[in-house]
Amino acid sequence: MEGRLVIFEFDEAIGQPLRPHAKTYVGHCGYLVRDRIPISAREWKKKPSAPHISFVSDRDKANMWTDIGLHFRFNMNDDELKERIREWTMKNMATLGLEEELVRQVFEEERDAKFQHQGVCQAKALLG
Numbered sequence: 001m002e003g004r005l006v007i008f009e010f011d012e013a014i015g016q017p018l019r020p021h022a023k024t025y026v027g028h029c030g031y032l033v034r035d036r037i038p039i040s041a042r043e044w045k046k047k048p049s050a051p052h053i054s055f056v057s058d059r060d061k062a063n064m065w066t067d068i069g070l071h072f073r074f075n076m077n078d079d080e081l082k083e084r085i086r087e088w089t090m091k092n093m094a095t096l097g098l099e100e101e102l103v104r105q106v107f108e109e110e111r112d113a114k115f116q117h118q119g120v121c122q123a124k125a126l127l128g
Contacts, residue, residue, distance in 0.1 A: 008075035015084030030096045032064045044094035
């Protein structure tokens with residue numbers, strides 16, 4: 001496929017892309033999580049001990065992996081290494097994306113509370 005970035009250097013032990021385009025790869029993974037995973041997803045994997053907590057479905061993970069394949073190509077024929085790359089990617093997406101979403105949500109809640117407080121103060125000033 002044309003237009004895909006080629007990554008041909010990896011930490012073979014863990015499957016981490018190194019260069020070229022490793023930074024772009026990680027950034028794209030974070031984008032996919034932010035764009036595709038609802039903010040209500042609190043865990044990357046389903047926890048049998050906590051069935052009430054929302055998690056990222058296997059279908060969503062597979063769709064994101066497919067999207068990665070549309071934008072990046074791994075220049076090797078080693079299926080075991082490709083699986084390590086997929087595992088590293090999923091682990092990275094789990095920590096990168098969900099943590100960013102939680103930080104963003106907390107920031108938005110604090111911002112909303114600040115604006116609400118300012119609105120109350122302005123309303124009190126207008127009412128005298």
